[in-house]
Amino acid sequence: MTLRRLLILAGLLLVLFLGMYTWNQRTRTMDGIAINFGMEIAGTMLGTIDAIKHSLEEYWDRYFDLVNVRKENEDLRAEVAAIKARLRDNAEDLRELARLRTLLRVPAMAGWRPLGARVLSGRFGPNAVLETVTINRGYVTGGRPGTPLVTQNGLVGRILRASPHAATAFLVTDPGSRVAVLAQQSRANGILVGRGTENTLEVNFVRPDDGLTQGEVLLTSGLDGKYPKGIPVARVLTVERSNYTQFLTIEAEPIVDMRQLEEVLLLEPTGDLQPDGGAAIPHGQGGTQ
Amino acid sequence: MTGVRNIFWWLCFALAAVWAQSRLPGLDALAAGIIILFQERDYRNMLWLLPVFILIQEGMGTRFFGGAIIWYTAVVLFFLIGHWLFEVDTFLFVLILSASLVAPYMAIEALMAPLQQLPFQPMQSLDKSVMQAVFLPFAWQLLVWSRRLLKPRYSMTP
Numbered sequence: 001m002t003l004r005r006l007l008i009l010a011g012l013l014l015v016l017f018l019g020m021y022t023w024n025q026r027t028r029t030m031d032g033i034a035i036n037f038g039m040e041i042a043g044t045m046l047g048t049i050d051a052i053k054h055s056l057e058e059y060w061d062r063y064f065d066l067v068n069v070r071k072e073n074e075d076l077r078a079e080v081a082a083i084k085a086r087l088r089d090n091a092e093d094l095r096e097l098a099r100l101r102t103l104l105r106v107p108a109m110a111g112w113r114p115l116g117a118r119v120l121s122g123r124f125g126p127n128a129v130l131e132t133v134t135i136n137r138g139y140v141t142g143g144r145p146g147t148p149l150v151t152q153n154g155l156v157g158r159i160l161r162a163s164p165h166a167a168t169a170f171l172v173t174d175p176g177s178r179v180a181v182l183a184q185q186s187r188a189n190g191i192l193v194g195r196g197t198e199n200t201l202e203v204n205f206v207r208p209d210d211g212l213t214q215g216e217v218l219l220t221s222g223l224d225g226k227y228p229k230g231i232p233v234a235r236v237l238t239v240e241r242s243n244y245t246q247f248l249t250i251e252a253e254p255i256v257d258m259r260q261l262e263e264v265l266l267l268e269p270t271g272d273l274q275p276d277g278g279a280a281i282p283h284g285q286g287g288t289q
Numbered sequence: 290m291t292g293v294r295n296i297f298w299w300l301c302f303a304l305a306a307v308w309a310q311s312r313l314p315g316l317d318a319l320a321a322g323i324i325i326l327f328q329e330r331d332y333r334n335m336l337w338l339l340p341v342f343i344l345i346q347e348g349m350g351t352r353f354f355g356g357a358i359i360w361y362t363a364v365v366l367f368f369l370i371g372h373w374l375f376e377v378d379t380f381l382f383v384l385i386l387s388a389s390l391v392a393p394y395m396a397i398e399a400l401m402a403p404l405q406q407l408p409f410q411p412m413q414s415l416d417k418s419v420m421q422a423v424f425l426p427f428a429w430q431l432l433v434w435s436r437r438l439l440k441p442r443y444s445m446t447p
Contacts, residue, residue, distance in 0.1 A: 021355045021404075030347075030354035038348020041341065045307040121311030126394070126417065127350020127357055128314065129407060134349065160351065168351065175408065 035163050040138075043166025046120035047136050112228050112267040115142045117149075119261045120166070131174035131197055132160065133261055135167050143167035146226070148267045154232035154255035155179070155220060156264055171258050172233060173197045181233055182221035186211040189221055190250070192233055197258050201234050203250035210248075214239055218252060228267060294439055295331075299338060302432065307345070313424070315417035317346065320364050321428040324386070325436070327368050328377050356401050363393035380430055387425035394418035 024030040117135040124134055137143035139162040149156040149169050157177065160170040172179055177194035181203065188210030190203040206212050216236045222229030234252035242249045299322070306318035319342040326335045339361065346357035367389055368377070375382045395414050402409040 017355065017358065021353065024354045034344050034347035034354055036348075038344035038346070040348070042307055042345045042349045045304055046311055049304065049308050049311075123314035124349040125310050125346045125357075126315055126317045126360060126397075126421070127346050127352045129398075129402070129405075130351040132351055134311075163348065168349070 031161075035161050037163075039134075039161070039163035039166050039168070042124065043120065043134065043136065043138070043163060046134065046166070050118060050120055050136070111270040112148075113270050114150075115266040115268055117143065117264050117266055119264060122259075128168075130160070130176065131171040131194070131258070132168045133157075133171065133258075133264075135159075135169055135264060135266075136165070137266060138162045138165040138167050140164040142266055142268055144268075148227045148231075149264045150231055150267060151256050151261070151264055154234075155227060156256055156258070156261065158226060159266070169264075171197070173199075173201065173254055173258050178224070179227065179233055180221045180224035181218040182229075183210075183212050183236070184217040184219055184232075186213065186216060188212040189223070190218070192218060192252065200237060200251045200253055203234075203236070203252055204247065206248045206250055207246065208241060208248055212236065212239055212248065212250065217255070295334065298436065298439055299334065303341075303345075309424075309428075310349075313420065316420060316424055317360065318424070318428060319345065320361070320390075320421075321425055321432055323361060323364055324368060324383060324425075324429055325432055327365065352401055353405055356397060359397050359400075360393070363397070364390065367393070380426060383429045384426045387422045390425070391415075391418040391422050394421055 020030065115137065117137040120134045120136055122133055123131065133156075135143060135149070139145070141164075143159050143162050143166075145159050145162050145167075147159045149158060155172055157169050157171040157174075159167045161168045170177065171194070172192065173194040173196060175194050175196055177192075179192040181190050181192045182188070183190075188206050190206040190212075193202045193204055195202060203212075203218065214236055217232050218234045218236065220227040220229055220231045220233055232255045234254050237251045237253055238249075240249045302322055303319070306322065309318040310316050322338065323335075323342065325331075326338060343357045343361060346360075347354050350356065367386055371377065371382060371386050371389075375385070395411070395418050398414040398417075399409050399411075
């Protein structure tokens, strides 16, 4: 093949590729095919690997690694007793909250049903340019795009792309992530911006007179319509006055360690109103650690 | 190598590669398989494996469809260029190939990021491409050894 023919062939292939790329940007057809087949294949493989790994770990833990089990059991019993006592204390507060909500007729939020999922991998492959994790639930099994992800400590992110049985979730630490937040004590509103897993988060649009202080916990405000209200997201690290803008310069750290994710909860909106004024967040989601 | 054993080997390879990619963000472990396919001139298996590899990378990625196609085109192109100049079934060749793939890896990152309005992070891309360059020769060597285990008189050329 002469050089001229080679160049013509390369040019034709380039035009073909660019045509496919722009067509896909408009229709997302190829993305859909890749997600439905590629993510499904990879998700199945990762699920198989995960299952093998867990069976081996369980076998090891159950039959070999029994050092300190008695001590751990005693500690856990003490912890359960303490949690039971705290639940008893909180039960009265919850009843009071329900009574007050009814009294004030505060509109209740739509209910959210928690659904457990296992994290199969972090960013996967050279094409994964955003801060994401892959989970073992897809749009058939409750992991539809947009579904929020939480752990027992706080917010993780939301589902970006989903195949039938696996999904990719976008983390709040990604530089493209924006979450409407509310400070727990001062009730100052702001926008939480990600800056990468290795970096701190940034809180924008908080005025100096809002009274935000160091150490405060930031909760989702629900104003963005993406997350239910009241999920802990981050803790304020520094609050400084800015020389350039009318807003404060605030750094925060995520409550959830994104590098140690193993299991998450998906919050599926049920669409139901909760007339009893029950918590919109599943049990165990509201606390901070 | 018989057909069934070959397919079994490729399935095991795909599982191991997917596991490696889940542990090392940004790594393409499947590229080592493509080099093996070209070295063995196993075009029959390439016909189904290459689309599967592309679908896996595109499906699990967060870019618009197309990045993996350019990346694998670069791998094949560099392999074919190297094929005219070197003996392809040596560790040295794979070492040179993987080192030279740093440039297209970074070029693809730089090219695709603005198309999706994402910031191009040169240092992060360099880290990933160097990790890819270091990984590829050793993974290839392991794969060659494992193929020799399946077939003791294994030769790359059919």
